Amino acid sequence: MEARVTAHARYTISDIDKRLYGSFLEHLGRAVYTGIYEPDHPSADENGMRRDVIDLVRDLDTPICRYPGGNFVSAYNWEDGIGPRDERPTRLDLAWHTSESNHVGIHEFADWADSANTEMMLAVNLGSRGLDAARNLVEYVNHSGGSYWSDLRRKNGRAEPWDVKLWCLGNEMDGPWQVGHKSADEYGHLANETAKAIRAFDDKLELVVCGSSHSNMPTFPQWEATVLEHTYEQVDYISLHMYFENYEKNTAEYLALPEKLDRYIGTVGGVIDYVKGKKRAKNDVRISFDEWNVWYHERKQDAERMKTWGWPHAPVLLEDIYNFEDVLQVGCILNTFIRRSDLVRIACIAQLVNVIAPIMTAPGGPAWKQTIYYPFQFASRYGRGTALQLDVACGSYNADVAANVSYLDIAGVHDGDAGTLTFFAVNRNGEEPMDISLSLEGFGSAKSVEHTLIKHDDLEATNTRLNPDNVKPEAQTGAKIAGNSIHVSVPAYSYSMITVQ
């Protein structure tokens, strides 16, 4: 089949905030313990952090990492994770029914983030705790010295404040599963008062208020309207979460789900405008899509296993093994964020290591890249610059979730400084290859084109410890320049990155 795409230098969507390629690490399963932290591992650094994992995270080039949860944060006492390690308490984590040793806390995570070349995005507990614990944490993390909490940080070995800019006001407070779940009015009031207290400390901090955990939530989108009516003038972002599933093994339907994501974003954009108008507010609120990923491969089994265990420390949990089909899905999700980058300024893949993650580790053994590592890495490294409003002419199909789903899912980014145009293209047609003609207007003449392809004949192909390179990108040679056009042929069900210079 054929697809014609036109990109014009003046038809732009938005500059892309690099934090669109953020990540997330929760005290959950083996994300922290035997994920990033394993003092006995041969690659461990002086802080007990696995260097092999740090290298893989650095290569992903993820500019922010949200921490420490997730559901975990809603019953977390951050003070448990400071001071001498051997004096820290072991606590029962109510979110995941596990034991938390607190061997990793804010100091260790901050050092790790520094090594991994990522900035911290911290969440405060508005579930079991409230304003006071939140403002103490902000003071501990960001105040230079001369106060109780900042001096305690200094005593604990860190003289300089970390100067964390981005703070989440709780996590998924709309979810009945959340420890300390609240109604939209209860949460909105608490989030607003907490935001005011944090702003009294530093009004330059960026604050994220909780939106919906999923567009399927019965309270969506009234939740957003009520919460923003309480908080609009005190916050910068409203968070959204969404996980993608394919229990039915229906690839066409699965790959249409980003259309639902797009509608979700659009609806919340409408709610933001409504509340802004109603309040005659001057400030803008944007979206922080701070949890997204494919999550279904191990989900039901995990729920059963959790019923059978006591309070294990760092058990195997949420360790989805991703396949080639998920490469296509992650590519389409990231394309949606790029096309919505005027509204979605921040997004975090959930999560980063072992727990629904692009990076896996074996305790004492190697670390390797899951299939989804690659589309995330490509977007994060090469999807920086200005998002382009592309005109796309291509065949489409009807799915239950949306009609007229284009077989070609494509996003384009112009990096004016580097002088590059990068297109991320997913062929959602499983029957036919696709000839793509990219017409480039107003960018000057193209000198070179590179095509990188991810393709596997088996949609269920995975990367494992024993076969870590089963699904991986391959450079192609067939892409051609003809005048102002680029011609690229891509196989059925495939992911491509096309770079023009």
Ligand code: AHR
């Ligand atoms: O990422 C796994 C969990 O999904 C998070 O803890 C929670 O916020 C969401 O429900």
